[in-house]
Amino acid sequence: MQDIWHYIHSLLPLRDAARVACVSHSFKSYWRRFPNLSLTRATLGLKGGVYGMSCKKAIDLARKTNHILENHSGIGVTTLKLEICDFPLFSTSRDDLDRWLGIAVKPGIEELDLGFCSHAAMYNFPFSLLPGGWDKSIRQLHLANCAFRPTTGVDYFRSLTRLDFDYVHITEDELSHLLSSTVHLEKLRLMACNELIALEIPSLLHRLSHLVVSNCGYLKVIRCKAPNLYSFEYMGALLQLSLGDSLQYLDIRASYGDVVHYACANLPHMVPNLEALYISSSYVRDAVVAPGKFLHVKQLLIGVLSSDYDYFSLVSFLDGCPSLETFMLYVSLQI
Incomplete structure (x- = not known):
């Protein structure tokens, strides 16, 4: 019966799940293992455009995000979506963000969506925080307005099926290192990744069927050897x-x-x-x-x-x- 209640609770939207957690100690324990953590202005009830966000709202976004993650057990998270605004000028430090990721990014997570509102301060994706076993669970990765610097031998993304990069700083060599380990990749989308000069898709990506490239300003050539590319x-x-x-x-x-x-x-x-x-x-x-x-x-x-x-x-x-x-x-x- 406990498993059934936990499953029903996991289907609620974030704010409703938080309200239900106030009803009893049992529901509070479900909240501490809530699987779908989408922590954005919209889900946390903070209205206002990205570029017009006030300092107060940016601080409120960071404060609520910190409160939720500090009170989460880190167990059972399957989806983590973080929206970081005005980073780190007013609300969030790199240490805060590393700590949040350390809490929620565990083996079993399937989707990670990490987005900054601007290039105000470049955040480097922290490979050192990725746990053992992550490579067997993560299916979708979406990054926006940050740097992603994989090196030779990186093998964290063997089960990845979808990859979305928006305004991500990554070179063609770094992207090549990444793609060489994503043998299950089905969809790849690159938007405004302006460090890319050439895009090489290796033949080992047998499952890649959809490729989207948009406004990568310095890109000169795209060569796709994936044998089953459909669109x-x-x-x-x-x-x-x-x-x-x-x-x-x-x-x-x-x-x-x-x-x-x-x-x-x-x-x-x-x-x-x-x-x-x-x-x-x-x-x-x-x-x-x-x-x-x-x-x-x-x-x-x-x-x-x-x-x-x-x-x-x-x-x-x-x-x-x-x-x-x-x-x-x-x-x-x-x-």
């Missing part, structure tokens, strides 16, 4: 791509570069089994080069952010898609 989404300046013939879904939103010409000239031989193609850019020329054949493309979306583009020139593109079922054209009428 790739990219936002940024056009660059050198090598994606493999397993790809079926491709979405390229080019911030700079003529993506229409790029697609015609490069994609038919690069991704011969493509079934869905979505491309958009504001940098396009009026004439489309004669494309190769997109033999399997059934869905095609072209977005052109230009009011004076010769849209009839896209006819040759359509001629290269004999299996096409759906065509969507998005046009901007901005002057």
Whole structure:
């Protein structure tokens, strides 16, 4: 019966679970083993935008986070989400954050989401705090606005299935060290990781099916050797791509570069089994080069952010898609 009550308690939202813990000593003991610790402004009832957060709210966020984690046993945590604002100017020191992670990050944790509101002070992910056995449990890792510096031989992420980096400081060599140990990885998303110059996805990632790369400003080349990659989404300046013939879904939103010409000239031989193609850019020329054949493309979306583009020139593109079922054209009428 105790296990049933504990399970029911674990399904409650964080604030409701905390209220229920005030009812009895039994429920308080469940609270000390509450598995889903999502400690953010929203879950703790602190309203206000990230960038407009007052010093008081930042301090309140740190104080409530500290109180919850200090009163938690550290047992049974499966999800830990921490939002750190104005770090460490007003509310939180590196020692505080290391201590919080030391309390909750234990073998059995499945998801870790650690996000800072800004680059005000760079926090280095503390590999030294990771416990033995962590590598067998962690499934999802999301980091934002911090530094991640793995070294050769790091083997903490063997069971990782999803990796999300937002504004994370990591070099291509460091990312390579990480990916070499994530043999179960299924989804990889990189946004604004501006230390990356080249992205190399090794062939040992047999389970990787979804790859998203967005606004990594200095990235020049992406080479993916993962044999079962299904979808790739990219936002940024056009660059050198090598994606493999397993790809079926491709979405390229080019911030700079003529993506229409790029697609015609490069994609038919690069991704011969493509079934869905979505491309958009504001940098396009009026004439489309004669494309190769997109033999399997059934869905095609072209977005052109230009009011004076010769849209009839896209006819040759359509001629290269004999299996096409759906065509969507998005046009901007901005002057």
